[in-house]
Amino acid sequence: xxxxxxxxxxxxxxxxxxxxxxxxxxxxxxxxxxxxxxxxxxxxxxxxxxxxxxxxxxxxxxxxxxxxxxxxxxxxxxxxxxxxxxxxxxxxxxxxxxxxxxxxxxxxxxxxxxxxxxxxxxxxxxxxxxxxxxxxxxxxxxxxxxxxxxxxxxxxxxxxxxxxxxxxxxxxxxxxxxxxxxxxxxxxxxxxxxxxxxxxxxxxxxxxxxxxxxxxxxxxxxxxxxxxxxxxxxxxxxxxxxxxxxxxxxxxxxxxxxxxxxxxxxxxxxxxxxxxxxxxxxxxxxxxxxxxxxxxxxxxxxxxxxxxxxxxxxxxxxxxxxxxxxxxxxxxxxxxxxxxxxxxxxxxxxxxxxxxxxxxxxxxxxxxx
Amino acid sequence: xxxxxxxxxxxxxxxxxxxxxxxxxxxxxxxxxxxxxxxxxxxxxxxxxxxxxxxxxxxxxxxxxxxxxxxxxxxxxxxxxxxxxxxxxxxxxxxxxxxxxxxxxxxxxxxxxxxxxxxxxxxxxxxxxxxxxxxxxxxxxxxxxxxxxxxxxxxxxxxxxxxxxxxxxxxxxxxxxxxxxxxxxxxxxxxxxxxxxxxxxxxxxxxxxxxxxxxxxxxxxxxxxxxxxxxxxxxxxxxxxxxxxxxxxxxxxxxxxxxxxxxxxxxxxxxxxxxxxxxxxxxxxxxxxxxxxxxxxxxxxxxxxxxxxxxxxxxxxxxxxxxxxxxxxxxxxxxxxxxxxxxxxxxxxxxxxxxxxxxxxxxxxxxxx
Numbered sequence: 001x002x003x004x005x006x007x008x009x010x011x012x013x014x015x016x017x018x019x020x021x022x023x024x025x026x027x028x029x030x031x032x033x034x035x036x037x038x039x040x041x042x043x044x045x046x047x048x049x050x051x052x053x054x055x056x057x058x059x060x061x062x063x064x065x066x067x068x069x070x071x072x073x074x075x076x077x078x079x080x081x082x083x084x085x086x087x088x089x090x091x092x093x094x095x096x097x098x099x100x101x102x103x104x105x106x107x108x109x110x111x112x113x114x115x116x117x118x119x120x121x122x123x124x125x126x127x128x129x130x131x132x133x134x135x136x137x138x139x140x141x142x143x144x145x146x147x148x149x150x151x152x153x154x155x156x157x158x159x160x161x162x163x164x165x166x167x168x169x170x171x172x173x174x175x176x177x178x179x180x181x182x183x184x185x186x187x188x189x190x191x192x193x194x195x196x197x198x199x200x201x202x203x204x205x206x207x208x209x210x211x212x213x214x215x216x217x218x219x220x221x222x223x224x225x226x227x228x229x230x231x232x233x234x235x236x237x238x239x240x241x242x243x244x245x246x247x248x249x250x251x252x253x254x255x256x257x258x259x260x261x262x263x264x265x266x267x268x269x270x271x272x273x274x275x276x277x278x279x280x281x282x283x284x285x286x287x288x289x290x291x292x293x294x295x296x297x298x299x300x301x302x303x304x305x306x307x308x309x310x311x312x313x314x315x316x317x318x319x320x321x322x323x324x325x326x327x328x329x330x331x332x333x334x335x336x337x338x339x340x341x342x343x344x345x346x347x348x349x350x351x352x353x354x355x356x357x358x359x360x361x362x363x364x365x366x367x368x369x
Numbered sequence: 370x371x372x373x374x375x376x377x378x379x380x381x382x383x384x385x386x387x388x389x390x391x392x393x394x395x396x397x398x399x400x401x402x403x404x405x406x407x408x409x410x411x412x413x414x415x416x417x418x419x420x421x422x423x424x425x426x427x428x429x430x431x432x433x434x435x436x437x438x439x440x441x442x443x444x445x446x447x448x449x450x451x452x453x454x455x456x457x458x459x460x461x462x463x464x465x466x467x468x469x470x471x472x473x474x475x476x477x478x479x480x481x482x483x484x485x486x487x488x489x490x491x492x493x494x495x496x497x498x499x500x501x502x503x504x505x506x507x508x509x510x511x512x513x514x515x516x517x518x519x520x521x522x523x524x525x526x527x528x529x530x531x532x533x534x535x536x537x538x539x540x541x542x543x544x545x546x547x548x549x550x551x552x553x554x555x556x557x558x559x560x561x562x563x564x565x566x567x568x569x570x571x572x573x574x575x576x577x578x579x580x581x582x583x584x585x586x587x588x589x590x591x592x593x594x595x596x597x598x599x600x601x602x603x604x605x606x607x608x609x610x611x612x613x614x615x616x617x618x619x620x621x622x623x624x625x626x627x628x629x630x631x632x633x634x635x636x637x638x639x640x641x642x643x644x645x646x647x648x649x650x651x652x653x654x655x656x657x658x659x660x661x662x663x664x665x666x667x668x669x670x671x672x673x674x675x676x677x678x679x680x681x682x683x684x685x686x687x688x689x690x691x692x693x694x695x696x697x698x699x700x701x702x703x704x705x706x707x708x709x710x711x712x713x714x715x716x717x718x719x720x721x722x723x724x725x726x727x728x729x730x731x732x733x734x735x736x737x738x
Contacts, residue, residue, distance in 0.1 A: 073641075073642075073668055073669070077638075077641060080634075080637060080638045080641055081638070082634075102673045102675065103635065103638055103671065103673040104671065104673065105642075105669060105670070105671045106669050106670045107668065108669065265449075265451075266471075266472065269446075269449045269450070272442075272446060272449055273442075273474075299442055299476065300442070300474060300475050300476035300477065301474070301475045302472065302473065302474045304473065305471050
């Protein structure tokens with residue numbers, strides 16, 4: 001095999017498929033990227049059997065062939081090369097020569113036959129969104145998946161298509177994040193659980209441009225994303241997602257409208273008194289025209305009053321400050337509405353259209369001072 | 370005590386003196402910053418008995434007094450406050466109230482009497498340099514001090530004043546870095562060993578502006594830096610510095626002139642094949658019009674030819690690549706001269722004026738292929 005590509009194209013391709021290379025594995029072939037130039041295109045593939053990515057790189061094929069190369073070494077080499085044409089050439093003994101301007105590398109590849117290709121999956125029903133939208137919707141929900149495997153389903157996100165609405169849901173037992181977007185056309189109903197890891201990697205690869213599209217295919221066992229010259233195939237998580245409708249109530253006793261940045265900054269200021277791992281709640285004392293935020297820790301105490309407008313009853317309620325901040329961080333609105341029932345019931349941060357709903361469970365607290 | 374300062378002034382002051390607060394200590398008073406407003410200025414002090422820093426902060430003294438506050442907590446609180454006036458007030462029970470706009474913190478201070486003030490040292494002979502020069506000369510030498518205490522003297526740098534020349538030297542047993550600058554006037558001879566830690570902290574505090582000055586005072590046991598509204602006092606390292614003159618020879622068998630960036634980039638490209646902790650030398654094969662760089666590791670091999678101009682004999686010599694890169698990183702010249710004698714003798718990278726001299730010992734290597 002001998003191929004010649006521009007350094008920038010090659011680097012971009014290697015960077016994309018590297019997202020499917022596992023950090024730790026005992027199978028060294030999984031640490032490789034397959035360069036396949038057996039047909040009339042240069043295709044890079046990585047595949048850890050949960051998530052697989054392939055992408056086409058522009059370039060010249062001087063001699064057809066294929067080789068598997070260690071992803072990390074390949075990435076490091078290409079990254080450091082000068083901004084010029086890069087040639088990759090391998091012989092029958094798997095010796096691989098990478099050359100760019102005056103620099104010559106020799107590394108040993110692995111046989112392409114050992115590499116497990118991506119599964120051939122029929123791609124029928126697809127939903128189309130912009131790269132920007134998909135990247136955003138992931139960012140706005142991914143923080144509330146569970147970070148351990150105790151409940152596999154919680155480590156993924158529900159992707160649900162119903163008519164012209166795509167709804168994405170994540171939850172971790174303490175909170176629920178829901179985002180809805182309207183699609184350009186209607187699609188048949190679909191409901192799948194996508195692994196959080198896949199979505200994390202996707203959001204790193206997506207360019208975030210509004211005028212570039214992603215086609216999403218849903219199959220029984222897989223979700224497939226097609227965009228630019230790249231295909232990402234991921235296994236789905238088996239099982240039935242949680243029935244969250246019964247947890248979402250629109251009744252409330254108190255509605256608070258508050259400046260988002262002011263609330264965020266104040267909670268941020270309060271939490272610096274809390275040492276990591278120390279589970280101190282922030283207490284919100286909601287009165288007619290203000291919230292008083294209070295936190296007490298071994299380090300000291302802090303309180304701050306913020307102007308609000310309020311409908312309904314006054315209430316004092318405690319939260320894990322991180323959970324509130326996580327939600328506020330991904331809301332774009334300048335002013336937000338918070339709906340509360342009582343100190344034991346979940347609060348909802350949502351907009352009137354309900355294009356976002358963040359539900360957060362309160363925590364018990366003891367009032368001091 | 371009650372003082373009111375602008376947030377930015379206070380943050381700057383706390384940030385500066387925090388550099389003298391030790392990361393780990395069993396004496397909690399050492400983790401504190403003393404705020405002393407007993408006279409007509411607001412003075413912040415931190416002191417770990419090796420290095421002590423005091424700085425004056427602009428502001429209003431509403432009630433005279435003093436208090437010691439945990440440096441990290443104070444810094445975190447002030448950093449997160451809004452950009453407005455900050456008041457710090459403490460009562461006789463050491464309860465301290467920090468207020469800014471709507472935010473109110475309460476923390477507990479420590480008695481100011483427990484705090485050890487900076488020693489009173491007579492400041493006589495001083496040398497003046499710009500903040501820029503001092504910051505640069507530290508950056509250009511600090512990387513070659515020893516990073517462990519086996520030989521205390523190697524953990525510091527020699528500051529030597531002779532007439533109108535300030536010479537700064539560091540060495541770690543494998544290499545020597547020397548920088549010389551010409552002072553605006555002549556000063557009596559001085560020779561002290563300044564702890565590397567002090568210089569590291571100094572370079573973080575110095576603004577790096579060319580039109581701001583630093584006065585350096587030398588005393589028997591201390592070095593004192595005065596700049597802006599800040600005073601830094603550091604103990605010196607006792608002992609006699611190494612006699613390096615006998616290691617600096619100006620004889621050479623080979624002189625190479627090479628583009629610094631090309632050489633740096635090439636070594637950088639070579640070292641990515643070397644895993645951390647693996648002590649693979651880079652081999653320079655110096656011929657009439659080129660250097661061929663070669664590296665061999667378990668990962669693979671790399672070679673690259675760079676154009677040079679050469680006087681004297683051809684030579685093949687091996688180096689720890691990091692040592693060459695460290696020196697190249699802090700040299701501003703586009704082209705550099707390298708002087709060599711034989712594969713066992715040190716090489717010198719220096720300019721004709723010898724305002725910089727970097728000496729690096731070679732390493733043994735076995736030629737492969």
